[in-house]
Amino acid sequence: MPYRAPISDYEFLFKNVVGFDQVAETERFAEASSDVVSAILTEAGKMCEQVMAPLQRPGDLEPARLENGVLRTSPGYAEGWNAIAEGGWIGMSGNPEYGGMGLPMAVTTAVNEMMSAACLSLQLAPLMSQGQIEALEHHASDEIKELYLPKLISGEWSGTMNLTEPQAGSDVGALSSKAEPNGDGTYSITGQKIFISWGDNDFCENVCHLVLARLPDGAPGTRGISLFLVPKFIPDENGNPGVANDLKVVSLEHKMGLHGSPTCVMQYDGAKGWLVGQEHKGMAAMFTMMNNARLGVGGQGVGVAEGAYQHALAYALERKQGKTPSGTIVDHADVRRMLMEMKADVFASRAILLANAVAIDMAQATGDADWAARAALLTPIAKAFGTETGIRVAETGVQVHGGMGFIEETGAAQYYRDVRVTAIYEGTNGIQAMDLVGRKMMDGGEAAARLLDEIEAQAEGARATMPELAGPVWEATESLREATEWLTSQDDMTERFAGALPYLRAFARVLGGHFHLAAALADPDGPRAKLARFYINALLPEHAGLLAQAQNGAKDLYALSADELAV
Amino acid sequence: MPYRAPISDYEFLFKNVVGFDQVAETERFAEASSDVVSAILTEAGKMCEQVMAPLQRPGDLEPARLENGVLRTSPGYAEGWNAIAEGGWIGMSGNPEYGGMGLPMAVTTAVNEMMSAACLSLQLAPLMSQGQIEALEHHASDEIKELYLPKLISGEWSGTMNLTEPQAGSDVGALSSKAEPNGDGTYSITGQKIFISWGDNDFCENVCHLVLARLPDGAPGTRGISLFLVPKFIPDENGNPGVANDLKVVSLEHKMGLHGSPTCVMQYDGAKGWLVGQEHKGMAAMFTMMNNARLGVGGQGVGVAEGAYQHALAYALERKQGKTPSGTIVDHADVRRMLMEMKADVFASRAILLANAVAIDMAQATGDADWAARAALLTPIAKAFGTETGIRVAETGVQVHGGMGFIEETGAAQYYRDVRVTAIYEGTNGIQAMDLVGRKMMDGGEAAARLLDEIEAQAEGARATMPELAGPVWEATESLREATEWLTSQDDMTERFAGALPYLRAFARVLGGHFHLAAALADPDGPRAKLARFYINALLPEHAGLLAQAQNGAKDLYALSADELAV
Structure with a gap:
């Protein structure tokens, strides 16, 4: 399964589609010139092609395992981690004060996507560290920052997120892990956490867990939760890993895919922890981590889609x-149809992803609330559409291979098995959709309307030169606007939630049309315009059915009783 | 994973939706009264629930394996096969003269679907035998029929289909297996075949292979292919398995799913075979087998969809x-959305499947060419939509389970992995779609138009009582009619093939609307009407986007060169 990093696609998107120039023009990211960015992407791409891609299949065949309580990772993964760390790819967007590169999120997102395409199981490890780095930068004390961030950024230590408990899945507020103050400023953490990706490894000196738990005086629900940093080994006075903390990996899950990534059940038995952020404000800190993790998971979907597309094309x-x-x-026409669908959706999902990252960068660089709202609006779409694209493209990749697609040796099946989880973790896609029509439209749909205005303005501008592409994009946007107004006028949230996921999908379809049109405008006689034409003619029309479902309301969903569902 | 056979759903469909009464009114199937059919379905359902369903997970965990050339099947599969055989479920539609029950295909189809839901890996074994029984009934000499059919129908022996070769996948005409006449009426068969489902087992006395091969004077391509019956053990003068034939299982494939079903590479080294049908007319005989196998595979998709739905509902x-x-x-609204989509599509795909089977039965019972054309038209739709429904519903089932869906112990993942192959084997779904817009519309779309007339007539009749359901069905049918006319007016087959699969999907969506409407008419104030309302409001609108893609032609698909596809 050779993988070729799609550097020229990122360059084209940065320049012509997602407005990266604006980022490079800010003072904060002034060093991210197009030359620098190209050099960085090229370097990262080489590492993905040469180091990570060869680890894809070994991780599937020889999963991480637990031997007498010691976690053994898949063959070559230690070397892979070291290459990622040495390249600086863990701390790309980390604060330079602690050894990070301080690069825009857009660049980190592209690199993360390439790493996902090359070897998803291994890429999940640095993604977890990145989330922890971001959370500590925003919420931890200076002491913690100085001790942990350099180690996390260098890759000497790794980071994890511990949210889920058996009885508390998507409903984080139901968690029962406890934290007791030790009286010395530290806390004693007790509880069990499940689905902890990369909960341990055998290639880092230390593994640092961010754990949600409830203090004795914590209120029930999400408002009474605090966040703690709980290292595998407690740092000694020199900041080196000292005595083992009271925590362990109880077992590993046996999963459909992503075998190279150990998914751990973690047990904390009075483990020593340090508070991150304020008491009872753990969810706020966790959200910092989760928002970027959601973008990261969207990128995993896009990356796998790219990998599966390249793999299927090579076979065809x-x-x-x-x-x-x-x-x-x-x-063959139907093989062409499959390949064009794959390619057009890789482009659309990648553009949404990078536009989201650009909005995050602009918000950070300018402090502009509109950019922050744009980033917040796009995140659930980038996550859900990126991962659904990953699943759909990997599935189509299996189909392109015919009978060989079902045979494991071919590799098409692994993409399909591995990527499936991305629609589930970091908030299921259903939760993303609820976030989109709920929290992200608390502004009455203002941020959405601003984006739709921009889409229509571009389409208006393109009517003269590309009427057959601009027209359908404009009309689809109008339909989306109507649906948005219908949704935001529903005060009963169940009415909104009933159509939330079809609405999100339609939104992504329209955004895809918008970005394909931008690409066509920049390359009017070249392959970008041809791909845009296919997308707009063949895939964009899907929005109509989705919007009908989005506006159908809750009545039909609840028409059947539980008993009637079962008959 | 308990499974509950959906007997009442079949009874409702037979009576109110797919017109099974017509079948029971024929002389040929006069014995298939509704009481008899209900008793048969109930009996088969019990076997599926009690014997087959418990074999689902063991087959996944302990796949069939090859030990020193001897095939060992999964634990309990031998007992499972015996229960299927003893119930008479292999030869349900077989000729009573040879021990079959002579039942309508509609009944067999329902039973096959239940067996698929309970344990897909094992169900594939009797499905292969059924195909062979049908092929021999139609094409074999009386001598072969008398010798083989009773054994195949009783389950003492099993049957397989050998089409595919490494260099000849979907392009069967490219095969290179050779047959040499032995001068005594038998032939000597040499070659390698791949992807042979249940190519061997350890629970039948004999395994009978139907093998496509080319005689020395066979023309190149499909017109020079002949069909041979090649048993594992050559029957002695008493018809008992005698000396071993010169054939063997070389290896088993390592697949993404369906682990309990051994997928064999078969080697024939001058194996003794008997001609079935005429020399060089092997494809015609094979098509008999394939057409019903396609319906059977569509039923596998529907069955897995039912199983995955029940499983997800129980979890929810x-x-x-x-x-x-x-x-x-x-x-939760989004969980409801998923469950309703699953349930509504199980119903739609099952109705299409059973309507197809009814058309086969009517064609057989009456000899009416219109019924034969109806059956031929529906087969690719039933196969492709049934299997796509299986995949989509199994995927949604994983999603309903959240994080647990990705964990193998839960069972949701197995449905997802197992069912994936059904969109590939027995002719990929792309090939089904080409068959629909090509061969099945050689009549200029006449058979399709007749069906659309019926759909519109029902909708017209329902306008008075259920205008909000009848209207959308009528309009969707009109759109489908326009697309059908557009497609059949394309003389360049590539133009048709370019939109073939979206067209097939839209056709299935409209048929689903038609059958849901029939159900609503029969149960206007009950759960059937409520489910129909959801389908017609939320899922039927998808046809619009699909039909736009169906009529987009080939130009966009071929706009990019192979080099441009790769960039």
Whole structure:
């Protein structure tokens, strides 16, 4: 499964589609010139191609395992982690004061996407560290920052997130892990956490857990939760890993995919922890981590989609069958249809992802509330559409391979198995959709309306030169606007939630049309315009059915009783 | 994973939706009264619930394996096969003269669907035998029929289909297996075949292979292919398995799912075979087998969809989370959306499947060419939509489970992995779609138009009582009619093939609307009408986007060169 990093696609998107120039023009990111960014992406791409891609299959065949309580990672993963760390790819957007590169999120997002395409199981490890770095930068005390951030950024230590408990899945507020003050400023953490990605490894000196737990005086629900940093080994006076903390990996999950990534059940038995942020304000700190993690998971979907697309295309170009001009299946109309759908959606989902990252960067660099609102609006779309694209493209990749797609040796099936979880973790896609129509539209749909205005303005501007592309994009946007107004006029949130996911999908379809149109405008006689034409003619029309479902309300969903559902 | 056979759903469909009464009114199937059919379905359902469902997970955990050339099946599979055989479920539609029950295909289809829901890996074994029984009944000599059919129908022997070769996948005409006449009426078969489902087992006395091969004077391509029956053990003068034939299982495939079903590479080294049908007319005989196998595979998709739906619903009804009336996730709007989509599509795909089977039965019972054309038209739709429904519903089932869906112990993942192959084997869904817009519309779309007339007539009739359901069905049908006319007016087949799969999906959506409307008419104030309302409001609108893609033609698909696809 050779993987080729799509550097020229990022360059094109940065320059022509997602407005990265604005980021590079800010003082905060003044060093991120297009030359610098290209050099960084090229370097990261090489590492992905040469170091990470060869680890994809070994991780599947020889999963991480627990031997007498010691976690053993898949063959080559330690070397892979070291290469990621040495390249500086963990702390790309980390604060330079602590060894980070201080790069824009857009660049980190592109690199994360490439790493996901090359080897999703391993990429999840630095993604977890990145989330922890971000949370500590925003919420931890200076003492913690100085001790932990350099180690996390260098990759000597790794980071994890501990939210889920058996009885508290998506409902984090139901957690029962406890924290008791020790009287010396530290806390004693007790409880069990499940689904902890990379809860341990055998290639870092220390593993640092961010754990949500409730203090004795914590209120029930999410408002009584605090966040603690709980290291595997307690740092000694020199900041080196000292005595083992009272925590352990109880077991690893047996999963459908992502075998190289150990998914741990963690047990904390009075483990020593340090408060991050304020008491009872753990959810706020966790949200910092989760928002970027959601963007990161969206990028995992896009990355796998790219990997699966390249893999299927390579097969289609070499598989001889039937009497076609090339003699291979790439000339068959339905194979073409599949490849074009894959490619057009990789582009659309990547553009949404990078536009989201650009909005995060602009918000950070300018402090502008509109940019922050744009970033917040796009995050659930980037997460859900990115991961659904990953799943759909990987599924289509299996189909392109015909019978060989079902055989594990081919590799198509692994993409399909691995990527499936991305629609579930970091908030299921259903929760993303509820976030979109709920929290992200508490402004009455203002941020959404601003974005739709921009989309229509671009389409208006393109009417003269590309009427057959601009027209459908404009009309789809109008339909989306109507649906948005209908949704935001529903005070009963159940009415909104009933159509939330189809609405999110339609929003993504329209955004895809917008970005494809931007690409066509920049490359009017080239392949970008041809791909845009296919997307707008063949895939954008899907929005109509989705918007009908989005506005159907809750009545039909609840028409059947539980008993009637079962008959 | 308990499974409950949906007997009442079949009874409702037979009576109110797919017109099974017509079948029971024919002389050929006069014995298939509704009481008899109900008793048969109930009996089969019990076997599926009690014997087959418990074999689902063991087959996944302990796959069939090859030990020193001997095939060992999964634990309990031998007992499972015996129960299927003893119930008479292999030869349900087989000729009573040879021990079959002579039942309508509609009944067999329902039973096959239940067996698929309970344990897909094992169900594939009797499905292969059924195909062979059908092929021999139609094409074999009386001598072969008398020798083989009783054994196949009783389950003492099993049957397989051998089409695919490494260099000849979907392009069967490219095969290179050879047959040499032995001069005594038998033939010597040499070649390698791949992807042979249940190519061997350890619970039948004999395994009978139907093998496509080319005689020395066979023309190249599909017109020079002949069909041979090649048993594992050559029957002695008493018809008992005698000396071993010159064939063997070389290896088993390592697959993403369906682990309990051994997928064999078969090697024939001058194995003794008997001609079935005429020399060089093997494809015609094979098509008999394939057409019903396609219906059978569509039923596999529907069955897995039912199994995955029941499994997800059970989880949703017991998983406590959040503040809902029931305290469980079944009350969350997005979980409801998923469950309703699953249930509505199980119904739609099952109705299409059974309507197809009814058309086959009517064609057989009456010899009416219109019924034969109806059956031929519906087969690719039933296969492709049934299997896509299986995949989509299983995928949604994983999602309903949240994080637990990705954990193998839960069972949701197995449905997802197992069912994936159904969109590929027995002709990929792309090939089904080409069959629909190509071969099945050689009549200029006449058979399709007749069906659309019926759909519109029902909708017209329902306008008075259910205008809000009848209207959208009528309009969707008109859109489908326009698309059908557009497609059939394209002389360049590539233009048709370019939109073939979206067209097939839209056709299925409209048929689903038609059958849901029929159900609503029969149960206007009950749960059937409520489910129909959801389908017609929320899912039927998808046809619009699909039909836009169906009529987009080939130009966009071929706009990018192979090099441009890769950039």
